[in-house]
Amino acid sequence: MGSLHERILRPLGEARTWRATLHLLGGVFWSSANALVLVAGLLVAVAPIPALVVFVELVGPIRENGTAAGWLVMLLLLLTVPAAVLGTIGTAYALEGCARLEVGWYRSVLGVDIPLAVRLPARRGPLLPLFGRLATSRQFWRLMAYELVRLPVALLTGTLAAICWVGPVAVLIAAGGDFIGGAVDAVYEPYLDGDHPWESVPALVLVLLVPLVPYLVRWMLTWHLALARRYLGQLSAEQLAARVFEVEQRREDAMAAAETERRRIERDLHDGAQQQLVALAMLLGRARRKYDSDPEATRALLEEAHRSAKEAIVELRELTRGLSPPVLADRGLDAALSALAARSEVPVAIDFDVARRPGRTAESIAYFMIAESLTNIVKHARAGRAWVRVRQQGTSLRVEVGDDGVGGAAMSSGSGLAGLADRAAGVDGTLTVTSPAGGPTTVSLELPCGS
Structure with a gap:
């Protein structure tokens, strides 16, 4: 019974079934709209050419005058070339915008x-x-080819999806009504053909095929995904080479930044905390020697040692701000964020939904981005509350930190967020800041989960 429920009944109510159905039905209108954009742009770009030919034929007598004909051709070119240029440019970037919206739809829905x-x-x-x-540009021709190939696929799959869902319901209503009507006629008019009520039974049997519809719509969705990956997501050889070079360059920059940070910590430890600890040991040694002979001097030395110890603790905390806390390595990002929120002076709501733990580098970058953002909120935002949202979408880890403060934040050069942006770029990630005047402020980070 459990297997029957898992394979037949549950798929009918699963969200991915209805998301796939929504995509297939909406894809008909979306593909048609994109095709209209493409056709309209091509008409604007190409239509002046036949119009030019017709116009030249209409003013044929002018061709006998070479000078007049030359000026006429120049005038017509001045009128048609801008239309072709603007039509092509507008079509290209309109299709690119549609592709970006479509990729966002695939990711978010x-x-x-x-x-x-x-x-x-x-x-x-x-x-x-x-x-x-x-x-x-090959990219422009790929976009046009994608729209031309996808339109018939979208029309076919959208029609099939509508038939698969609406057809059984219509058959059930019609056949059920026919069956009931025939049964009533058989009771009150027994002299009629008694087999009439059962003529609708074969149609009712078709309703039993409804549990197959979720598998069919998901299968048709794979057609759309395959087309999108083929035309929108497949990098050319030149793009792959450029992408690899960019990632390697970013990785080298990140490694150089990490080496610079390591040297800074070494220098600060040697010049700061280490010297303070040496001075603290000397103060405690002097206090031990004076413990029996001069209690008052001992008390003063202990107070000075205590003050020096607190200063050393503060400096060590400043030094370890760029180091991962043990809870992050032991229990993961969720537990580390709970500890961050507990220490924050501004109330923080955490929404964490990550099924599988991401890579250590991704966790570390996400943690420090959130920590830096919460520190900035406390210092500058004058916010009443803050929120942290962590999601895993496909192979990417998406992090958002927001507040209801005054806004106006910027990722200036040399700031903590700028350094984190460089670290994110080193693993092919992105960090953006949206902070209009008056708020709210949102810092967004996207990283590959496997990094």
Whole structure:
């Protein structure tokens, strides 16, 4: 009985079944809208060409005058070339924006992470060279091919999904009504054909196929995912080489920063805490020698030693701010965040939902980003509350720290957040700060879970 429930009944109510259905049905409208954008842009870019030909034919007599014909051609080119340029540029970046929205939909709704590999040339500089770069860009042609290939797939899968869900319900209602009506007729008009009520039974048997619908819609969803990965998420050889070079460069920068930090800690330990501990030992030695002969001097020396010990503790705490706490290595990020929240002067709400523990590097970067953000909130935000949200989405770890303070925060050069951004970039991650004047402030971090 349990196996029957797991395989037949539970899939009908699972969220991923209905998310897949929503994607397939919504994909019809989304693909159609994208195709309209593509067609409209191409019409704007290409339509002036046949219009130019027709216009030239209409003013054929002018061709006998070479000068007039030349000026006419120049005038027509001045009218048509800008339309072609603007139509192509607008279409390219509109399709890129649609692709970004679609990748975000896959990540946030379906929980599938498809890194967008399509990168069009930057939107800067004169329009005509930009048009040339776009026209020769493989990424632009990939976007157009994706929309043309996906439209029939979306129409087919959306139609099948609608039929799979609506069809059995319609059959059930129609066949059930026919069956009941035939049974009533058989009771009150027995001279009619008594087999009539059972003619609808084969249609009712079709309803038993409903438990197969969740598996069908999930299978059709894989078509969409395969297309998106093929056209939007697959890096070309040049992109792979550039990406590898960028990651290696960032990793080298992160290693250099770590080496600089190690040397700073060594220097501070030698010049600061170590000297204070030596002075503390000397004070305690003097106090021990004067313990019997001069109690008052001993008390003064002990007070000075106590003050020196507290200063050494403060300095050691400052030195260990960049080191991972033992609870992070022993019990993970969730327990370490609970300890951070307990020590914070501003109330902190933690929303932690990570099924599998991420890599140690990702945990360390996320912990220090949250610790630095909470420290900034206490010092500068004048906030009444703060919140921390940690989620695992696909192969990425997403962290958000926010507050209801005054806003206006910035990731300035040399700040703690800037250093964490460099560390995140070293493992192919990103850190962003959103802090409009008046708040709220949100610091977002995205890292590969395996890092």
